[in-house]
Amino acid sequence: FPIQKADIIISAVQEEQYPDSVLPEIAIAGRSNVGKSSLINKLLNRKKLARTSSKPGRTRTINFFNIEDELIFVDVPGYGYAKVSKKELEKWNHMMEEYFSTRETLSKVVLITDLRHKPTQLDVQMYEYLKYLNIPVLIVATKADKVKRGVRTRHLNDVYTTLNVIEGDAVIPFSSETGEGTDDVWNNILMDLGI
Numbered sequence: 001f002p003i004q005k006a007d008i009i010i011s012a013v014q015e016e017q018y019p020d021s022v023l024p025e026i027a028i029a030g031r032s033n034v035g036k037s038s039l040i041n042k043l044l045n046r047k048k049l050a051r052t053s054s055k056p057g058r059t060r061t062i063n064f065f066n067i068e069d070e071l072i073f074v075d076v077p078g079y080g081y082a083k084v085s086k087k088e089l090e091k092w093n094h095m096m097e098e099y100f101s102t103r104e105t106l107s108k109v110v111l112i113t114d115l116r117h118k119p120t121q122l123d124v125q126m127y128e129y130l131k132y133l134n135i136p137v138l139i140v141a142t143k144a145d146k147v148k149r150g151v152r153t154r155h156l157n158d159v160y161t162t163l164n165v166i167e168g169d170a171v172i173p174f175s176s177e178t179g180e181g182t183d184d185v186w187n188n189i190l191m192d193l194g195i
C-alpha cells in the first residue's frame with residue numbers, strides 16, 4: 001500500500017468539527033510517549049507527518065488524516081501523561097468518549113502498547129472501554145527492537161493476558177526503528193476494509 005497522499009483534514013476538539021466523510025476510520029491510541037507518532041510516520045513512510053512529541057501529552061486534539069482518499073487515520077491524544085491537571089484529564093475523557101462512542105465510520109482502533117513492559121492499568125482500561133463499545137481493536141506492541149528474542153514470546157503473552165485480548169483481536173509486535181511489523185499492521189488494517 002504505497003502512500004502518496006496523507007493530508008491533515010482537521011484537528012478537532014469536538015464532534016461538530018469531525019470531517020463529514022464516509023471513509024472508514026482507523027483511530028490510533030496509546031499512552032503518551034509509547035511511540036505513537038513514530039508508528040504513524042513509519043506506516044505512512046513519512047519522516048514527520050505526526051510530529052514526534054518532545055513534550056509528551058502536548059497534542060490535545062483529535063487529528064484526522066486523509067490517506068489516499070481510501071481511509072482516514074485518526075490520531076487521538078495520548079493518555080497517562082503524569083503532569084496533566086484534573087481539568088485537562090476530564091477534558092480528555094470527554095473528548096475520547098465523544099469520539100469513540102459516536103463515530104459511526106470508526107472501523108478499528110489501533111491500540112499501541114510497549115512490548116518491553118506489561119500493558120499499564122490505563123492500557124487495560126482503554127482496551128476494556130473499546131470492548132465495551134464493541135469496537136474491533138488491533139494491539140500493536142511497539143519498541144520490539146528493544147526486546148531480546150529469547151523473552152519475546154513471554155512479553156507477547158503478557159500483552160494477551162494483561163489486556164485479556166478477546167478472540168478476533170490481534171497483537172502484532174512492531175518496531176519503528178527496524179520497520180518490523182509494518183506489513184502485518186497494514187495487512188490487518190486493509191483486510192477488513194476490503195482495500
Ligand code: GDP
Binds near residue numbers: 037
Ligand atoms: P508518542 O508520544 O507516543 O508519539 O511517542 P514518539 O513516537 O514521540 O516516541 C517516543 C520516544 O520513543 C522517542 O524517543 C522515539 O524515538 C522512541 N521510539 C518510538 N518508537 C520506537 C521503537 O519502535 N523503537 C525504539 N527503540 N524507540 C522508539
